[in-house]
Amino acid sequence: MARGPARGWRKFLLTLLGLAASVFFVQLSIRDLDWERTRSGLANADLTPWLGWAIACYLTGHVLRGVRTRVLVSRHAQLSTWDATNVVVLGYAVNNLLPARPGEFARAGMLTRLSGLSWAQSLTVTLLERLLDGIVMVLFLIVAVTALQQTEGSATSDLLSAEWARPAILLATALFSAGLIGLLALVVFPGLVIQLVSRAISWFIPRSYAAVVGMLTSISSGVAALRRPRQALDVVALTVLVWTMEAGLYCFLLPAFGLEANWWHGLLAMSLTNLGLLLPSSPGFIGAFHYFCMQSLVFLGVRDSVALGYATLVHLAFYFPITLWGVAILIRYGLDVLSTRRLEQRAQALPSDQGLAQRLEILGSPMVRSDPDPKASKFLHCLAEAVVPIRLLPEDQQVEVVASTARFVGGQIACLSFRQRCLVKLALTGFRVSCWLRTLRPFTSLERTQRERLVTRWAEGSFPQARQLMRLVRSTAFLAFFEHPACSAALPGNPESQR
Amino acid sequence: MLCRSAWESGVTKVTSPRPIQAVVIGSGAGGAVTALELARAGVETLILEEGTRVELPDGFDKGSPEAMKLLYRRRGMTPILGRVPIGYVEGASFGGSTEINSGFWHRTPPEVLLRWHAQYGLSDADVGELAPHFDWAESTLGVSRSNEPLPENSRLLAKGVESMGWSSMEVPRVGPAEPTEQIPAPRTLRKAMSRSVLPAAERAGAKVLTRCRAKMLIRERRRITGVLAEIRNTDGTRQLVRVPADHVFVCAGATETPALLRRSGIRHRVGDTFRCHPMLKVTARFPGIVDSTESALPLLQIKEFWPEITMGGAFFTLGHLALMLADNWGENEVRMQEHRHLAAYYVAVRGTGEGTIRSSLAGEDTTAIRYQLSEQDVRNLSQGLARLAMVLLAAGAEEVYPAIRGLPVIRREVEAARWLDHLLPRRALSLTTVHAFSACPMGERRDRCAADSFGNVHHYENLHIHDVSGLPDSPGVNPQGTVMAFARRNTLHFLAKQP
Numbered sequence: 001m002a003r004g005p006a007r008g009w010r011k012f013l014l015t016l017l018g019l020a021a022s023v024f025f026v027q028l029s030i031r032d033l034d035w036e037r038t039r040s041g042l043a044n045a046d047l048t049p050w051l052g053w054a055i056a057c058y059l060t061g062h063v064l065r066g067v068r069t070r071v072l073v074s075r076h077a078q079l080s081t082w083d084a085t086n087v088v089v090l091g092y093a094v095n096n097l098l099p100a101r102p103g104e105f106a107r108a109g110m111l112t113r114l115s116g117l118s119w120a121q122s123l124t125v126t127l128l129e130r131l132l133d134g135i136v137m138v139l140f141l142i143v144a145v146t147a148l149q150q151t152e153g154s155a156t157s158d159l160l161s162a163e164w165a166r167p168a169i170l171l172a173t174a175l176f177s178a179g180l181i182g183l184l185a186l187v188v189f190p191g192l193v194i195q196l197v198s199r200a201i202s203w204f205i206p207r208s209y210a211a212v213v214g215m216l217t218s219i220s221s222g223v224a225a226l227r228r229p230r231q232a233l234d235v236v237a238l239t240v241l242v243w244t245m246e247a248g249l250y251c252f253l254l255p256a257f258g259l260e261a262n263w264w265h266g267l268l269a270m271s272l273t274n275l276g277l278l279l280p281s282s283p284g285f286i287g288a289f290h291y292f293c294m295q296s297l298v299f300l301g302v303r304d305s306v307a308l309g310y311a312t313l314v315h316l317a318f319y320f321p322i323t324l325w326g327v328a329i330l331i332r333y334g335l336d337v338l339s340t341r342r343l344e345q346r347a348q349a350l351p352s353d354q355g356l357a358q359r360l361e362i363l364g365s366p367m368v369r370s371d372p373d374p375k376a377s378k379f380l381h382c383l384a385e386a387v388v389p390i391r392l393l394p395e396d397q398q399v400e401v402v403a404s405t406a407r408f409v410g411g412q413i414a415c416l417s418f419r420q421r422c423l424v425k426l427a428l429t430g431f432r433v434s435c436w437l438r439t440l441r442p443f444t445s446l447e448r449t450q451r452e453r454l455v456t457r458w459a460e461g462s463f464p465q466a467r468q469l470m471r472l473v474r475s476t477a478f479l480a481f482f483e484h485p486a487c488s489a490a491l492p493g494n495p496e497s498q499r
Numbered sequence: 500m501l502c503r504s505a506w507e508s509g510v511t512k513v514t515s516p517r518p519i520q521a522v523v524i525g526s527g528a529g530g531a532v533t534a535l536e537l538a539r540a541g542v543e544t545l546i547l548e549e550g551t552r553v554e555l556p557d558g559f560d561k562g563s564p565e566a567m568k569l570l571y572r573r574r575g576m577t578p579i580l581g582r583v584p585i586g587y588v589e590g591a592s593f594g595g596s597t598e599i600n601s602g603f604w605h606r607t608p609p610e611v612l613l614r615w616h617a618q619y620g621l622s623d624a625d626v627g628e629l630a631p632h633f634d635w636a637e638s639t640l641g642v643s644r645s646n647e648p649l650p651e652n653s654r655l656l657a658k659g660v661e662s663m664g665w666s667s668m669e670v671p672r673v674g675p676a677e678p679t680e681q682i683p684a685p686r687t688l689r690k691a692m693s694r695s696v697l698p699a700a701e702r703a704g705a706k707v708l709t710r711c712r713a714k715m716l717i718r719e720r721r722r723i724t725g726v727l728a729e730i731r732n733t734d735g736t737r738q739l740v741r742v743p744a745d746h747v748f749v750c751a752g753a754t755e756t757p758a759l760l761r762r763s764g765i766r767h768r769v770g771d772t773f774r775c776h777p778m779l780k781v782t783a784r785f786p787g788i789v790d791s792t793e794s795a796l797p798l799l800q801i802k803e804f805w806p807e808i809t810m811g812g813a814f815f816t817l818g819h820l821a822l823m824l825a826d827n828w829g830e831n832e833v834r835m836q837e838h839r840h841l842a843a844y845y846v847a848v849r850g851t852g853e854g855t856i857r858s859s860l861a862g863e864d865t866t867a868i869r870y871q872l873s874e875q876d877v878r879n880l881s882q883g884l885a886r887l888a889m890v891l892l893a894a895g896a897e898e899v900y901p902a903i904r905g906l907p908v909i910r911r912e913v914e915a916a917r918w919l920d921h922l923l924p925r926r927a928l929s930l931t932t933v934h935a936f937s938a939c940p941m942g943e944r945r946d947r948c949a950a951d952s953f954g955n956v957h958h959y960e961n962l963h964i965h966d967v968s969g970l971p972d973s974p975g976v977n978p979q980g981t982v983m984a985f986a987r988r989n990t991l992h993f994l995a996k997q998p
Contacts, residue, residue, distance in 0.1 A: 076946065077771055115766065221946065389832060408564055415576040417865040460829065464926065467904070468584070471929075474825050475586075480564050482835070483818035491817065491835065 042309040050256040054317050057248030062089055062322065064245060065129070068238040069111070072125050072225045077115035086329045087111050091126070093326015096284045096319055104130065110333065117222075120215045124222025131183060132239045134176045134278075140243055141169065141271035147264045148300075172275050187227055190220040246270055250293075250314060257310050259302065269296040269314075284323075289315050374414070376406035379432065382444045384409055386451035387474050388481040397486045408480035409473060427469040431458060518743040519545045522726055523705075523750055524713045524759070527595020528979050529966030530750030531692040531700060532636075532986040537748075538703035540994045546697075546705055547728055547742065549712040549751075550592035554681070555688065560816065570599050577754070579854070579868045579932070585777055586931040587868065589752055593709055594693035596752065597979060600933065601814070602673035602689040604642045605976035606633050607984070608806050619942030619971040622952045624988070632984035639699075640690045641674025642980075650794030652812050652842035655785060657799055659894030665803035670811075672798070673979075714739075716747060716763035716962070723747045723962045746993075750966040750986070753935035757968055758858035758866040760939065760949075760956075767957060768949040769939050773854030774973045775870055776934040778847040779880050779903070780813050780823045781887060783896035784840050791815040791842045801890065806849050806975025808883040810890070813843035826904040826929045834900065844891065846883030847934075849975040851875045856938045868935075877925055881918045888915035902929040936978055939964050940971040941985075947971075954989040965989050 066085025073079055079087075091107030104126050111122040186193050194216050201212045226232040250273075251266025259265070276292030277285050293311035298304060376384070384406035390398050413424055435443040435454050443451060459470035481487055520543040523534045530546060537544045553569050560566060567575040572591035579585040590596035607629065615621040636642075649657060649669070660667040676688040676695075688694065701707060710731040717725045725743040732738060749756050757770035792815060800811035813823075817835070823843055824831035834841065854870030888899045888909045899909040904927040909915050939949035941964070945957055954969050956962040965986040967978050974981050 076768075077766075113764065113766070117767075389835075392835075411568070412574055412576055415574040417573075417867070419865070419867075420576075420578070456829070471825070474828070475822050478821035478825055479818040481818075482821045483560075483563050483816060488817050491838065 042312060045256045045309065045313060046258075047256055047313075050252050051313070051317060054249045054252035054314075055321050057245045057252060058317060059321060061242045061245030061249075062092070064238055064242045068129065068235055068242065069125065071231055071234050071238065072128065072222075073111070073115050073117060074231070075224045075228075076117055076121070076221065079115055083114050087114065089322055089325050090329050090333070092322045093330070096323045096326070120219060121222045124219040128183070128223055128226075129239075131176065131179045132235065133243070133274075134172070135180055136239045136243050137271045137274050138169075138173050138176050140247070140267055141275065144264050144268040144271060148268060151264070168275070172278070183223065183226075186220055187223050187232075190223075190227075194220060243270070246274075249317060253310060253314050253317065256313065257306050259297075259306075259310070265297070265300055268300070269293055272296040273314075284315075284319050286315075289318070373407035373411035376403070376410040378444050379428075380410050381406040382446075382451060383428075383455070383473060384477050384481075385448060386455045387470075387477045390448075393486060393490050397490070401481065401484050401486050404484060405477050405480040409476045412476040413472075424469065424472065427465065431466070431469065434458075518725065518745045519543055520744075521545070521746045521748060522547060522742055522744040523748045523965075524726065525549075525595060525750035525752060525755070525966060526593055526692060526697055526707065527590065527750060527752055527966065528597050528692060528982040529969075529986040530595065530748070531597075531696040532983050533748050533750060533965045533990045534705045535696050535700035535703060536987060536990040536994065538700050538705035541704075542994075544700070544705040545742070545744075546700070546707045547711045547713055547726065548593050548707060548709045549755075550590075550595075551709050552593040552693065553598070555598075556682070563816070563818070566599070577866075577868065579775065579870045579935075581854075581869050581871045583872050583925055583928050583930060585775065585870060587775070587935060588933060589754065589935070592693075593707070594691045594697060596933075597691040598693060600977070600979060602691075602979075603977045604637070604640075604671045604673060604980050605974075607974055607981040608976060611806060611974050615942065615971040618944075619940055619947055620944040620952070621942040621971055624952065624985070629984050629988065632987045633980060635987060636980060636983040637671075640695055642671050643674055644669050644671050645798060649799065651789045652791045652794060652815070653799040655789065655842065655894045655896075656801070656812060656844065656890070659890035659892075660799075660801055660803075662893040663890050665801055665890070667799055667801045667803070669798050670800050711740075713749075713751065713759055714762070716749075716759065716765070717741070718763060718765075721958055722960050744961075746961045746963065748963045748965050748990075750964075753938065753967045754856055754866050754868055756964060756966055757856040757938035761856070762858045765956065765959070765962070768945075768947065770856035770858075772937050772940055772947075772972070773856050773868065773870060773935065774850045774852075774937040775854065775932040776809075776847045776973060776975075777850055777870075777872060777876055777880065777930045778845050778932050779884060779901065779928065779930055780843060780845050781884065781891070781902065782820065782823050782834070782841050782843050782900045783891040783894075784834065784837060784898045784900075785842065785894075785896055786840070787895075788839045789842045790839050791820075792817065792838070801887075804883070804886065808849075808879050808886070809847045809975070810883060810887045811845060811847075813845040815841075815843045819843070823902050824900060826902050826927075827900070827906070830908070831900055844887055846880060846887050847932075848876055848879035848883060849973040850932075851973070854938075872925065872928075872930075874922075877922050877928075880928070880930075881921065881923045884923065885915050885918035888912075888918075903927050904929065934973075934978055936967040936970045936974070937972045939968045941969045942971055953992045954985070955993075963989065963993065 063081070063085050065088040066081050066083075069084040069088055070079045070081055073084075087107055087110045090110050091103040093103070094106040095101050095103030105123070108119065108122040108126045111117060111125060112119050115122070117125070194213065197216055198213045201208065205212070226235060247263070247267045247270040250269045251261055251263055254265060255261045273289060273293040273296065276288055290308065290311040293314055294304070294307040297307035297310060302310070381403065385402045388402070388405055390402060393401055413421060416424060432443050435446070438454070439446060439450065443454070446454070455470060458466040459474060461467065482491075521534075521537045523530045523537070523544060523546045526534070526546050526548040530548075534544050534546050550570075567588075570590055570592045572589050575588040577587055577589065579587045588599070590599040592598050606626075609626050612621075612625055612629070615624065648654075653669075657667060673689045673691075676682070676685040676690050678685060682688065697707070708728075708730070710733075711728050712731070713726050713728045715727040716723050717727060723744065725741055726747060728740050728742055730738045730740055749759060751759055753773075753775075757773070760766070760769045794815075798812070800809055802809070804810075813819075817838060820838055820841060820843065821835060824834055850870070850873075852871045852873035852875075854868065857867045857869075858865070884901055884903075888901070889912050891899050892909070892912050892915065897910070899915070901909065903923060905924070906927065907914075939956075940947060941950045941952055941954055942948040943952055948957070948971070950956045950964045950969055954964045956964060967982045969985065970978060970981060
């Protein structure tokens, strides 16, 4: 019982700490700042086309993150790239909106819901991604500093001589190296790690033995994807690509402020800023983001005011698209949960035994009559007429058989799932438009032979989607047409027709 | 202790109904057998069935457009999507897919059971343990071989098989339906569930609620407390009801069981391992008259390459013939006039690709089915086509028309043999299937299975899967026998465990 309030206090303190850190970094960023020059720098920033490119890069990075999540869970669940990307984006958006980085938990929660993985496994996957991100970021920082040292020695020596930089970089390197060693041990020797931990647990906290070993097994399953060399390579390559795209965001916005679009500058700004974001701060990393991003440029000799303008623009590009996307996911996700609740509330009790008996009586009556198909549109009628070999039939029966065929085709299309139905209707509209463009007349006013030619062109053409559409129409139309008693009676060689 | 009295004594209250002891969702091969055994043991049992009771007249064509409206889910418009779409149909009336299938009967091949044991940890399910359940099902359904001479299309296939020196068998079928007042001597009606097991279950005390679609399972931690279901009234209105339950047996079929579980937030290994038997059809033209419409369902199957590849006669009506010829309609249209000389055959392979079942809560309850053909599937289909074409040519066929867009007519054995070494063009394939399964595999391996060896869903105390979706992977044969045997075995195991 006492855990609830204690947890609440911890959360409150963490939030307070984050806000204090934000205030501290904001204050660090804006002290001695020439506000007028910052404002004019931002106002004069050349956003087109750089902002568009930067956002495109950043969003592509998130799709790649989604692909990486999909690969990481592929041994236990099949997620689509879209779902996996939404999981990732949700995590980022929650971090943007709430203090103390609860996005990682939100992300794990949604991953659990979508994939069916256990909570511990999902959290492991999420933390694994963050660990890989951290390792790649440290590597990128080292690469950027090394590259810049050769070209612009003074700038990097400024950076490395900053009183906070060297210990911070060393700490991050040590932390991620330790994480990497732990990860490798769990990937390569999972049995050994579980055995060692279980021994230690049984000695020190035997009561929690089952829970800890269970969790460790889940964590071990969470990193299972890395045990396959091909998948491990994919994950590493994707992580590098993800951060390359993120560096693109920083790089593309440099020219917006009249700075050179130097790849190493972008890389340095990106890695330094993201390592800085590991520190607790307010929602959306306001303050911390600006400070570290600005400092990375200041080390390269950019004026404070321009650097702050740049940091502000990068932050906006970093913050808004993903937050909006995340809010859209939250709404949809929330609607899903709400609709479940609503269904439960709307549901009534099952009818009593007596009511059930009456129902059985009604439904138990013999019935070999299906609902009639709705009347087909003129277009479907003309389409059906163009699809089926109508000349097989005597003229007096053609209208009735084609009408029943068209009704059946319409009824079958109406039975497709909503998404498939929309696609088919869209494709049929495309077909009508294409026919109109080709003949400058609506499909329904064309001669039958002309319509037949157009249908054949789509059914046997080189465009696969067009073929798929006509295959659907043709199959349903053929079934209705050839199963019609008038058609089977009229078909040459049919014993019935000979009789 | 479970007892029957609650329902009969009318304890069910509108405001706070007491739980029904066992709710069975679905009335197909799995649901019917489960309900029968539960009711016989005195357990209060309610079957929720989405479809209606349909009394079919003798001679009713189950492949006709009228049957599609009455008996099929979404009138047969439930395609499996993927790079190669696969036409798939399943039953959705009282009796499930047993109302539309051919009634062909197979016991689970021993090697398949061994594989399930080795790969999924399926225990207590060897040939000896399943034998009494198969014996019971075969005697209940009157499974037997036909006493009549083979129809011409099967005789021709037998001739080809003999000349190739391969093995084949006449497949046993479910026996004819019992005579009733309306149909004193059924000729074509078979003992589907609605005419065999379900009436016995109702006599034993099971209640049935038709037109009732289970929308969601209500969960409380690791327990299912009931089912949310929607009743379609005969006046077109819908009513959402809550069905409280002590135990829920989900037997909603290959696609709906995983969809329902996923909609309910139960996702561990659910819907990620969907499998099917992709089937390729061919039409053969013989010099003599075959009159395949007279014997729509050939009985012979080639077992030489079984269970990886099965070949046999395909369902034949004029409508279905047109569908098989539709891929190359320009060249094949004329063949419709020679339909008396034509017969249809199929190659089915044990699918080894990966598929998924997904469901969306938003909007209508749609189920998205996806399956990606594996390289092995395409290879087996190619080799199957080659062998089937060879056997048909050996049987005297003049021409063989595969349902593959752009593939030329096969007239000589050397043209057929080409596909022993080459892969058919994937995108040109026109595939169908009627056998789907394995989206919620059973077995003791929790990393691969949704339920244990007796269909009890992992992590849930009172949720059970007793249908085709619980089969660990493709059985390689018509699954009705396997489903009935496993459903009975699992139910008897459940009853034995009750205090």
